[in-house]
Amino acid sequence: MTGSEGAARDQRVHFVPERAAEALRVEAATYGARRVLVIASPSSEQVAHDLTSGLPVVHRHDEVVQHVPVEVAERARAAASEHEADLLVSIGGGSAVGLAKAVALTSDRPGGLPIVAVPTTYAGSEVTDVWGLTENGRKTTGSDPRVRPVAIVYDAALTLSMPTRLSVVSGLNAFAHAVDGLWAPRADDRTASLARDGIAALAAALPQVADEPQGLAGREEALRGAYVSALSFALAGSGLHHKICHVLGGRHDLPHAETHAVVLPHVVALNMPGAPEAERLVADALGAASAALGIDALWDRLDAPRSLRDLGLEREAIPGAVDAILPLVPDSNPVHVTAGELIDLLTASWEGARPR
Template sequence: MTLRFEHETLGQRVRFASGSAREAVAAEVELLGATRAMVIASRSETGQAERITAGLPVALVHDDVVMHVPVPVAERARAAAAEHDVDLLISVGGGSTTGLAKAVALTTGLPIVAVPTTYAGSEATNVWGLTEGAKKTTGVDARVLPRAIVYDASLMLTLPVGLSVASGLNALAHCVDSMWAPRTDPIDAALAGEGIRTLAAGLPRVVDDPSGLEGREEALYGAYLAAVAFASAGSGLHHKICHVLGGRYDLPHAPTHAVVLPHVLALNAPAAPEADERIARAFGTETGLEGLEALRARLDAPRALRDLGFEEDQIPDAVEAILPSVPESNPARVTPESLERLLRGAWEGADPR
């Protein structure tokens, strides 16, 4: 077989070392020559953020962080950055925090140093997202790609097991979607396969020993691989569905991904046997869905959208909202009927097999 593809590798520096966040962030501030940093962290993480940035030239700490980055929240952060004449954004937190930093960078061009505290993966992508009313809009822009990432697995030790599982499965969804997303290529598939293998090894260790560092490191490394693959491959069907569900019905981001993923895999795998074989090989199982469901059972993962606040009578509206964004390259044909079956199964928490 002759290989033909185009692959773009995004340029950013990654510092990965447990217990080193403070030193690593300081090194990045020095490299960038920043003198007035804006630290973005949710109210629950401002203490940790202040410890990480202690002694640095911080102009302000901004804690107005909201899930799915509503436009008014982004505008307030942009105004704060302008008022304090900042020259660097330091985000300390999960996907919502990183997303808010990206919203500021999108209109200002300010560089970001991202310090993740979940396995969201947004820090390794050039994808931004904003929610206005009930609609979440996403886009791609080089300005929002963090200049550097500081990965410190010790920051994950306080992340509750339930949130760790949901966040880790969100990362795994990046891997699965990268197998058949619109711009996928063999490099993305290789990264995604290794991401699945590493997450499948690390997440059970996090559940068994939440205070242990090795499982957290494995999961964090897997989440990074997943995000790099996703940044190149683009959004597949799974993410198109979850963006609508999150933005339109204000569902929690990571648990929604954890619930929807097996249903998308069940739909697409029969139409994409090579991708399914890669996923299965990464899990060490006969099929990808078998491996995913075994892992979800092992982790006691979220199972039903109705448990997350999604109502049964919202399914027809969701189908109508999702259909226009279904990628043409999706391996399985998506019809209103098949999409309704998928969402109903996810709402009920039905076995996708």
């Protein structure tokens, strides 16, 4: 991908520092949009208004909740139907694009309801055709081509207002897309190459973001790394790490990015002995003697969260989480996973212990 715009299969991808509004106008014109519904949380209200002031907006929907509860999705779908929206524009993190996906998933509009995503974090959901909905403490995920945004507008300037701590954990969530994709069901040489690029880019960019939060260079590279990592994940599918985090998030409403940051080092420690090629790839991308050591050093450098207890998980919830995770372990996982190993993994994650 070269220049300010590249293509990932049928998805248009714009990298346009400080020109997001212009790119949005181009995309709206491409689809002949006359009735745009904007999805953005209250915290992104002003940014969303500034970016979309030149579009034919018929409704601004601001009820955005992490893990996309079913009842929240139903209200957003009703709003899209009531206002006869012909284009969805999501502005914000993974929760905003997740809600847009939930609307597109059940739209009865002929030809579907296209999404243009404007990420303000490094979530990566904008790249994939994966949707997720939570009901009664259970998060259900699936894939459907209707929910994959038709275009993404990346503008690093929009990430400058993201607090440094959130920037770091959002970037580590992106990092998890690349690593988990290495042993996901559809992993191959192409997804491995993308994963290596994403890991190396994020490992270089995130310390820059932490040290100089208002610097655009680090944030631009972090966005590129997040995009490439999410593309690897989109092609490879969901691995053990994401299965664990989706169960924890859906059952216990844990913060999404922080949960990924806590759990990933433990999944790496469990899986890498059975995946020597992936282990070498991650170690090489990090310039470390081993994948586990490289990840541990990066997490220390970024002062990343280490404990599920600190995120609000009760220790008594671990056995129930294990029962929910075990049937979801992909057949492609490089090592056989038992209930005992999952209990050990979640206990260590809960305590904040270093991975063994």
